[in-house]
Amino acid sequence: MTATQLTLMQIDNYGPWTVTPEPRREMDLQTMQSRLFADLAQFVGARGGYVFFTRFDNMVAVTNGLDRTDHELLQESVGNRYPVTVSLGVGVDEVPAEALETATGLVQNAGSAQSSDRSEAFAGSFHDDAADDDVHVAHFDVNDATGKYTDRLNEFDTFINIEQGYASLMRYMREAHGGLSFFVGGDNVIATCPDLSAEEYRGAVDHVADEAEVQLKVGVGSGPTAHEAGIRAKHALEDCRYEGTLVEFA
Numbered sequence: 405m406t407a408t409q410l411t412l413m414q415i416d417n418y419g420p421w422t423v424t425p426e427p428r429r430e431m432d433l434q435t436m437q438s439r440l441f442a443d444l445a446q447f448v449g450a451r452g453g454y455v456f457f458t459r460f461d462n463m464v465a466v467t468n469g470l471d472r473t474d475h476e477l478l479q480e481s482v483g484n485r486y487p488v489t490v491s492l493g494v495g496v497d498e499v500p501a502e503a504l505e506t507a508t509g510l511v512q513n514a515g516s517a518q519s520s521d522r523s524e525a526f527a528g529s530f531h532d533d534a535a536d537d538d539v540h541v542a543h544f545d546v547n548d549a550t551g552k553y554t555d556r557l558n559e560f561d562t563f564i565n566i567e568q569g570y571a572s573l574m575r576y577m578r579e580a581h582g583g584l585s586f587f588v589g590g591d592n593v594i595a596t597c598p599d600l601s602a603e604e605y606r607g608a609v610d611h612v613a614d615e616a617e618v619q620l621k622v623g624v625g626s627g628p629t630a631h632e633a634g635i636r637a638k639h640a641l642e643d644c645r646y647e648g649t650l651v652e653f654a
């Protein structure tokens with residue numbers, strides 16, 4: 405069975421920590437959160453995975469290619485270097501939303517996100533019979549975001565447009581296909597998806613155009629890891645630019 409392996413990374417007891425012994429300076433929290441994301445991105449990225457910052461206190465990673473030892477090392481290294489620890493749950497499924505459901509359930513079963521009793525919980529099973537097309541990555545991009553928004557509107561109004569497109573896409577992909585879409589900066593959204601057809605991607609692009617009036621294009625790639633699928637998706641997106649098309653597969 406081809407499958408996506410997803411890891412939920414949740415900071416332990418973070419809410420209480422942010423206000424103990426009294427509320428901490430916001431920019432110090434932002435610095436710590438973004439450094440933790442950068443470290444996770446480097447660790448997971450160097451092993452072929454992708455990490456998405458999601459809400460920063462919870463991050464979601466596509467970890468095909470990372471095994472139990474890699475996860476244990478990550479957890480230990482964070483615990484050694486940060487004032488917080490992380491709990492990890494790992495799930496495997498053809499449908500990314502199902503894999504994340506499993507991963508999340510494992511972390512939730514180990515204790516509340518705001519329990520001082522839960523620290524560095526780790527549970528899950530790993531995808532060991534890897535296949536060449538385990539991971540499907542869709543790289544979405546707003547058509548001419550620079551001309552339509554960045555060069556014309558103030559940054560906040562540009563941000564509203566981009567975020568509305570993202571909100572529409574993330575909900576549609578989740579509900580229609582169990583795909584998980586993540587804003588990654590600029591006008592880009594990367595989704596981890598089941599094996600979908602060009603017609604199904606066109607449906608997503610049409611939905612966002614209708615609902616949020618944001619015109620997307622999407623490049624899709626597959627591979628044994630998120631990196632390999634994602635780099636193919638980027639090349640497919642370049643094909644969209646070259647051909648003037650809205651959906652391309654690598």
Ligand SMILES: Nc1nc2c(ncn2[C@@H]2O[C@H](COP(=O)(O)OP(=O)(O)OP(=O)(O)O)[C@@H](O)[C@H]2O)c(=O)[nH]1
Nearest residue numbers: 545546547548549550551588589590591592638645
């Ligand atoms: N994370 C990420 N961001 C990107 C990538 N490519 C572009 N961006 C971001 O997207 C912004 C807009 O760039 P483009 O998407 O190339 O520009 P555009 O005006 O939309 O033009 P077209 O996409 O060609 O229609 C850039 O400022 C970057 O912030 C990428 O591969 N990954």
